[in-house]
Amino acid sequence: MTTQTSLTIGRIAQSAGVAIDTIRFYEREGLLPEPRRRPSGYREYDASAVSRLRFIRRAKDLGFTLEEIRELLALSADRHVGVEGVRERAAARLKAIDDRIAELQRVRDGLAELVEACPGHGAPEDCPILNALAEPNP
Amino acid sequence: MTTQTSLTIGRIAQSAGVAIDTIRFYEREGLLPEPRRRPSGYREYDASAVSRLRFIRRAKDLGFTLEEIRELLALSADRHVGVEGVRERAAARLKAIDDRIAELQRVRDGLAELVEACPGHGAPEDCPILNALAEPNP
DNA sequence: CTAGACCCTTGAGCTAGGTCGAGAGTCAAG
DNA sequence: CTTGACTCTCGACCTAGCTCAAGGGTCTAG
Structure with a gap:
């Protein structure tokens, strides 16, 4: 069985090397799926969100626009x-x-x-x- | 003696290959000097304005920013x-x-x-x- | 004189990719 | 229980270089 990790936005921001605001921005832009929430409203992520963020960062480094990255993410699935x-x-x-x-x-x-x-x-x-x-x- | 040409903004825009709005924008940004005006308020240019506009366009093509071009223009004088x-x-x-x-x-x-x-x-x-x-x- | 082309100012909007602030609520350590 | 770090939303702002709209005045050919 897989351990259900539960990460806050600050933690994944740290792991992926992006700013918290950027993560929320990506979510609004449809690059990240809306995560589940704690009763308090806090976003809860698992490790796959970190991979996805890294994917985005890498692709950005290769010069893809966010629009193109959205496509890549869709294709990758x-x-x-x-x-x-x-x-x-x-x-x-x-x-x-x-x-x-x-x-x-x-x-x-x-x-x-x-x-x-x-x-x-x-x-x-x-x-x-x-x-x-x-x-x-x- | 030099012939005093008097060109409207539309004419120099045409000659230099830039948009009218762009010329007014450059004027606001200090890349073009404020031209004299007709009593009606119409801007009046002479041929040097066309040169200057072309200068800006060339420099832009070479990758200079408008800020850098402002400097180049100052230096060129x-x-x-x-x-x-x-x-x-x-x-x-x-x-x-x-x-x-x-x-x-x-x-x-x-x-x-x-x-x-x-x-x-x-x-x-x-x-x-x-x-x-x-x-x-x- | 009139129609249509031209010009004026002010102020807003656009793209891309974030970044920041205010004001309020939540979490975890001690 | 308190305190300090963390998170929430909403909305504004940033860069660079324009571009456009509204509402009005001017110029010129016929």
Whole structure:
């Protein structure tokens, strides 16, 4: 038999490394199921809530939005198309990250060129950075 | 002599490719100087306002925040330490972008590994993605 | 002169993901 | 029983960078 653990919101916040307010926020947002309550109204959790919170945190670290995480959580409970869906979402996220990196790289290179060309002194009109920012075309 | 052009907010918005509301917003935020007004209250701009708007747009594309752009604009008018300051800010921005790219790359690699390891079918317990998200350590 | 396009101000709302405060009730140790 | 830590709800606020609505005045072509 499984031991029925009973954790307060403060305890799971501590275990999962998130703020109490964040947990209540996730509950409102449907990322966490509404937990049972003590007669006093206190929320009562078991260990699975901690896993779920960690799941959310990990996914967030991977750049998923809360909306996407909601989907992942739904899929993770689906024994039929769940894994397929999860893989799809992860692949999509991966592509989004790749796109973002490519975009940043483009910006980075443009900026690096300007910084290298700039002597760091002299008249504003001779600064390639300022000139690039001010020039009329595109 | 320079021809005194007189442009309405709609015209410079058009020329610079930004929304009218955005221009008024920039004015409130101190990115654009308060223009002179017609007796009716209409704002009157000259061509330099368009340059300035383009400057802002370019800088934004390079990832500068409006706060940073305010600084750049101030520096660009400074004939003494202006160029030095601009170069410093640009270098700092470059470093921030590099850091961000490195961070994204890290996330990307982690995610790519999981996606590759995931068969895309089978039981949720066998999905490396779900397992990685749910596992108890850090 | 009039219609329609343009402009004015003030103030609110939006996104995403929380974060905080007030005011009140509850729990556990001593 | 008391005290201090914990929890409850509700609602407001935060960042950044806009974006929109309401209600009104202005400009210009015909």
